[in-house]
Amino acid sequence: MAFFFQELVNGITTGALYALVALGFSMVYGVLKLLNFAHGDLYMVGAYIGFFVIRWFGGPTALTIPVPLLLVIMFVLAAGLVGGLGVAIERFAYRPLRNAPRIAPLITAIGVSFFLENSALLLFGAQYRIYNTPDFISFSTGIRIGSVSIDAVQIMCLLLGLMLMVGLRLLVSRTRLGKQMRAVAVDREAAEMLGINVNFTIAATFFIGSALAGVAGVMAGLLFNQVNSTIGFLVGLKAFTASVVGGIGSIPGAMLGGLLIGIAESFITGYISSLYSDLLVFALLIVVMLVRPSGLLGQVQLQKV
Amino acid sequence: MNRSVIIAVAAIGALAAAGCSSSSSSSSSATSSSSTASTSTKACVASTGIEGPLTGPVASLGQEQLHFAELAVAMDNAANHTQISIVQGDTQLTPSIAVTVTQQFTSNSKIVAVVGPAGSQEVEAVGPLMARAGLAFISGSATAVALTTGKYPTFFRTVSKDSVQGPQDANYIVNVLKPKALMIVDDEEAYSTGLVSAMIPVFQAAGIKVDHESVSQKITDFSSLVAKITPAETVVVLPWQIAANAQQFGRDMAQEHKNAVIFGTDGLFSPGTFEITGSYVSSFGPDITAIPADAAIVAAAHAKYGSFGTFGPPVFAAQHVIDEAIASVCKSGQTPTRANVLAAIKQTNEPTSILGQPIQFNSSGDLVNGKFFLFKITSSGKYQLIPSS
Numbered sequence: 007m008a009f010f011f012q013e014l015v016n017g018i019t020t021g022a023l024y025a026l027v028a029l030g031f032s033m034v035y036g037v038l039k040l041l042n043f044a045h046g047d048l049y050m051v052g053a054y055i056g057f058f059v060i061r062w063f064g065g066p067t068a069l070t071i072p073v074p075l076l077l078v079i080m081f082v083l084a085a086g087l088v089g090g091l092g093v094a095i096e097r098f099a100y101r102p103l104r105n106a107p108r109i110a111p112l113i114t115a116i117g118v119s120f121f122l123e124n125s126a127l128l129l130f131g132a133q134y135r136i137y138n139t140p141d142f143i144s145f146s147t148g149i150r151i152g153s154v155s156i157d158a159v160q161i162m163c164l165l166l167g168l169m170l171m172v173g174l175r176l177l178v179s180r181t182r183l184g185k186q187m188r189a190v191a192v193d194r195e196a197a198e199m200l201g202i203n204v205n206f207t208i209a210a211t212f213f214i215g216s217a218l219a220g221v222a223g224v225m226a227g228l229l230f231n232q233v234n235s236t237i238g239f240l241v242g243l244k245a246f247t248a249s250v251v252g253g254i255g256s257i258p259g260a261m262l263g264g265l266l267i268g269i270a271e272s273f274i275t276g277y278i279s280s281l282y283s284d285l286l287v288f289a290l291l292i293v294v295m296l297v298r299p300s301g302l303l304g305q306v307q308l309q310k311v
Numbered sequence: 312m313n314r315s316v317i318i319a320v321a322a323i324g325a326l327a328a329a330g331c332s333s334s335s336s337s338s339s340s341a342t343s344s345s346s347t348a349s350t351s352t353k354a355c356v357a358s359t360g361i362e363g364p365l366t367g368p369v370a371s372l373g374q375e376q377l378h379f380a381e382l383a384v385a386m387d388n389a390a391n392h393t394q395i396s397i398v399q400g401d402t403q404l405t406p407s408i409a410v411t412v413t414q415q416f417t418s419n420s421k422i423v424a425v426v427g428p429a430g431s432q433e434v435e436a437v438g439p440l441m442a443r444a445g446l447a448f449i450s451g452s453a454t455a456v457a458l459t460t461g462k463y464p465t466f467f468r469t470v471s472k473d474s475v476q477g478p479q480d481a482n483y484i485v486n487v488l489k490p491k492a493l494m495i496v497d498d499e500e501a502y503s504t505g506l507v508s509a510m511i512p513v514f515q516a517a518g519i520k521v522d523h524e525s526v527s528q529k530i531t532d533f534s535s536l537v538a539k540i541t542p543a544e545t546v547v548v549l550p551w552q553i554a555a556n557a558q559q560f561g562r563d564m565a566q567e568h569k570n571a572v573i574f575g576t577d578g579l580f581s582p583g584t585f586e587i588t589g590s591y592v593s594s595f596g597p598d599i600t601a602i603p604a605d606a607a608i609v610a611a612a613h614a615k616y617g618s619f620g621t622f623g624p625p626v627f628a629a630q631h632v633i634d635e636a637i638a639s640v641c642k643s644g645q646t647p648t649r650a651n652v653l654a655a656i657k658q659t660n661e662p663t664s665i666l667g668q669p670i671q672f673n674s675s676g677d678l679v680n681g682k683f684f685l686f687k688i689t690s691s692g693k694y695q696l697i698p699s700s
Contacts, residue, residue, distance in 0.1 A: 013538055281525040
């Protein structure tokens with residue numbers, strides 16, 4: 007039973023990361039019907055920002071500020087800068103193509119992804135940068151129930167992930183900006199005629215989605231200790247899968263999809279074999295698509311003829 | 312366009328991107344890294360190529376290889392008064408891209424020899440092209456046994472082969488660490504699966520229960536896999552190429568209170584990156600930072616490129632062999648060509664090298680008396696050579 011709970015904790019932690027990245031995918035798709043393949047690379051940029059914040063404040067073994075303050079700065083800076091980068095990408099790479107055939111921004115998104123990945127390679131080098139989290143947040147600060155271990159970083163990432171997901175849900179459902187996002191998602195032209203500033207709403211969507219990816223990047227750095235220019239690719243692919251499984255365009259769907267994939271990966275690795283982890287996770291995607299083509303929580307779009 | 316079409320197009324895009332191996336931008340570009348100096352009648356001028364994963368998921372290894380090749384050329388040019396330049400080819404550790412790069416190299420008549428490619432699977436892909444062009448190529452990291460069976464007459468390597476490393480490591484585990492059960496995890500690359508194939512029979516013959524797992528090089532979360540390690544599994548074998556991943560594996564083990572000993576192969580030899588106390592790492596070369604004769608190279612590499620692992624020094628050795636071959640051709644009054652440089656490489660007989668061992672090739676291109684070294688990581692993160700290895 008302990009093994010079951012250990013794998014569950016591991017799966018939920020990984021799933022929360024996927025969910026945060028998937029949220030950005032889903033938000034952008036919901037508003038622009040664009041699959042932003044550069045989203046995984048924004049996660050990578052967030053992880054680098056976290057790394058450099060640790061270095062700026064003395065490094066993991068000689069921090070010049072208290073750890074809680076360091077963490078706040080890491081998350082806030084990553085969210086702000088990556089959010090800003092997302093807005094810039096939207097402004098210069100996607101907005102000029104807003105009325106182009108949909109394949110054009112899709113290819114542009116892949117181009118932006120390669121641009122970010124190689125820019126990071128040039129700027130920061132090819133070597134893995136190590137967070138060394140245990141040097142400033144000890145494993146002993148976690149919880150141990152029987153043989154199930156949950157360290158402080160896992161707990162923090164889980165709580166922060168849940169808070170952000172709930173906060174985003176509230177923002178979209180209860181605030182004026184959320185209403186504007188939903189209006190633009192349903193019909194951009196009609197929203198514009200009703201006086202909604204569509205450009206601002208789309209930029210805000212990109213900011214929030216990208217900021218979540220930035221936060222997820224810092225979480226990944228803290229949890230998995232390493233950052234490199236290529237780490238965004240696989241996470242981006244998994245997050246895309248999560249958002250499709252959950253129902254692309256659906257915020258609760260992205261959360262559910264992310265958690266589902268994280269937990270599935272963990273249990274497949276634990277109870278079957280890591281040899282089949284990706285195979286079975288993507289088989290799950292195919293099964294969900296066959297049974298519910300619009301995803302678990304996605305809505306079927308009616309085609310008017 | 313309806314949603315399903317968009318998703319289908321996107322999926323194709325994602326697969327295409329995956330097929331490009333997460334690579335970074337550049338295709339198989341072959342760009343000159345340094346300009347060839349003007350030719351004078353007495354100048355010894357030649358170009359050499361380097362094929363390595365300069366971008367993509369293992370760019371950290373490829374960049375290290377490039378740095379050490381550049382370092383070797385700079386030092387050898389100064390010592391021999393030659394004007395050797397390097398032409399870079401980014402293979403992204405992908406055989407199809409390596410073939411394209413090799414075609415560019417073979418059609419460039421200025422290139423008289425090549426360092427690389429890095430991966431065994433790439434050597435298999437480019438070997439026939441190199442042979443047809445009569446172009447010598449020396450890899451500093453391809454260790455598959457099949458490469459030196461005579462198929463590729465212009466191939467050489469400055470590292471030992473898997474048939475040495477796999478059984479040597481496995482026998483050490485069986486005879487010294489004596490586990491009743493162990494976990495062995497490949498990283499889904501030919502290097503790793505080849506070593507696993509060489510080790511598992513040794514373990515099974517010794518009656519050790521083996522749990523064979525597999526995890527992609529691109530994965531950084533090993534918590535689920537670590538949770539599977541049972542108390543009986545006192546050794547975890549990681550024949551991996553990315554030291555940062557092994558470090559994280561060790562961290563996950565500590566977090567989940569698993570006490571197994573990690574045993575890594577040469578791909579994990581990376582002081583400063585992989586430093587889980589009590590772990591073992593084998594290497595095709597000794598720690599060059601501990602070789603007094605290598606002090607100048609170590610200092611230059613640290614000053615110019617920062618920390619480095621195990622992939623750079625054998626490439627330095629490979630580039631040095633080529634540089635010396637070119638210099639010897641020039642000294643004999645000839646102009647360096649592919650044929651005379653190849654002949655000179657075959658005659659290589661260096662009594663010592665950056666790797667702390669002589670360099671001489673047998674007729675198959677293998678290093679004569681090549682061996683692997685075994686290290687144990689101390690609590691301060693230092694790699695301590697195990698003398699009996």
